[in-house]
Amino acid sequence: MTIFDRWFGKKEDSAKNVARDRLRMVLQQDRSSIPAPIMEKIRADILAVLCKHLDIDEREFDIAVEREGEAVALTANIPIRRIRPEAA
Amino acid sequence: MAIEVPAPSADKDNSIAPDKTGRVIVITSGKGGVGKTTTTANIGMALAVLGEKVALLDADIGLRNLDLALGLENRIVYDIVDVVEGRAKLRSALIKDKRNANLAFLPAAQTRDKSAVSPDQMKSLVADILAEGYTFVLIDCPAGIEQGFKNATAGASEAIVVTNPEMSSVRDADRIVGLLEAQDLHNAKLIVNRLRPKMVRSDEALGVADVQEVLGQGVELIGVVPEDERIITSTNRGEPASLDETSLAGKAYRNIARRLRGEDVPFLTGTDLEEKEPGFLDKLFQLFGVKNN
Structure with a gap:
């Protein structure tokens, strides 16, 4: 690279x-990854709360961490069989 | 008649000594080979030269190395495990450096493993060292994130994370910052070690600004140490480079010691970081990614 490249904008590649871009990506993943045992706990806790009010298909119940660009979200797929009648 | 007897182990309960008695700083990195031990030796010596009473503690049990960096390997009689297990008094185990009476060193045990000193033992050891009047205790942490890391960080109230400007060590540094937070060690300070200014300038290697940017606001830069061949010769001789007025890395370490004491010292940037370089590039160094402060 010549001195002019440096003066008139850096080469992107x-x-x-x-290195900086790869590092950014990998750090973002490292920081937002949830250890499997904790994921299991979250799953069980969510399920316990939901089961108080709903009849859930446990085998199809699924939670996952999803990334899109900078954003990280916990998503859940919760198939409902029926709503439990409120206990009096 | 029942008499209330005060717990005899009261000294073990005060886990963190008050700030006024001295500062306890763990020097860590996650990844091995980035220069933790060299950094510990050099900052320790620089602090001692500035008049601080410094104790260096090698917590890398089983892989003793700080003794070599300091050139004190022939003076070891007792080690950290001897002290913790009561076979030696702290005062007789601490090796006083003959070059500077302010500097003392407690070696790691070479024939034991990382579990030989528990977090509680480390806390009370550090409290005992502070009680001797030391103003700085620097703990050289083993590489890794397992029990050795937890033991070494247990007694510290501050942390310095050493990284090299390359991907795997920056990634590990990021992980370590998170683990330090979990140990209640917030506001870790960052040292970018072994910087290669020429490669940064030609866009071949990460610069300090890149490292700071990816690590984010959580870590504050406290030093930039350039790659310096004199570190090899100074380690070979057992004389920390911070004693060498002509060594660039030595100067960087002396600056870090001054910043640790609260002095506002400008960072070495651009061609300050290079041995000798054509002068006209001085004006351009801002363009090449070394951010000041």
Whole structure:
């Protein structure tokens, strides 16, 4: 790379920029990943709360961490069989 | 008649000594080989030269190395485990550096493992060292995130994270910052060690600004240490580079010691970080990614 490249904008594919972008991605994943045992606990806790009010298909119940760009979200798929009648 | 007897182990209960008695800083990194031990030796010596009473503690039990960086390997009689298990008095185990009477060193045990000192034992050991009047205790932490890390960080009230400007060590540093938070060690300070200014300038390697950007606001930069061949020779001789007025890395370590004491010292940037370099590039160094403060 010549001195002019540096003056008139950096090359996007320089080794430095590649490293920085890869590092950004991997850190974002590291920071937002939930350890499996904790994921299991969250799943059980959510299920326990929901089962008080709803009849849930436990085998199909699923939670997952989803990433889209910068955003990280916990998503859940909760198939409801029926709503439990309120206990009096 | 029942008499209330005060618990004899009261000294073990005060886990963290008050700030006024001295500062306890763990030097850690996650990844091995980034320069924790060299950093501990150099900052320790620089602090001692500034008049602080410094105790260096090698917590890398089983893989003793700080003794070599300090050139004190021939003076070891007792080690950290001897003290913790009561076979040696702290005062007789602490090795006083003959080059600077302010510096003392407690070596790791070489034939034991990371479980030989528990977190509680580490806390009371540190409290005992502070009671001797030391103003700084620097703990050289083993690599890794397992029990050795937990033991080494247990007695500390501050943390320094050492990283190299390359991907795997920055990634591990990020992980370590999270684990330090879990140990209630907030506001970790960052040292970017072994910076290669020429490669940063030619866009081949990560610069300090890149490392700061990916690690985020949680860590505050406290030092930038350039790659310096003199670190190899100084380690070979057992003389910390911070004693060498002509060494660039030595200067960087002396600056870190001054910042630790609260002095506002500008960071080495651009060509300050290089041995000798054509002068006209000085004006351009801002362009190449070394952010000041």
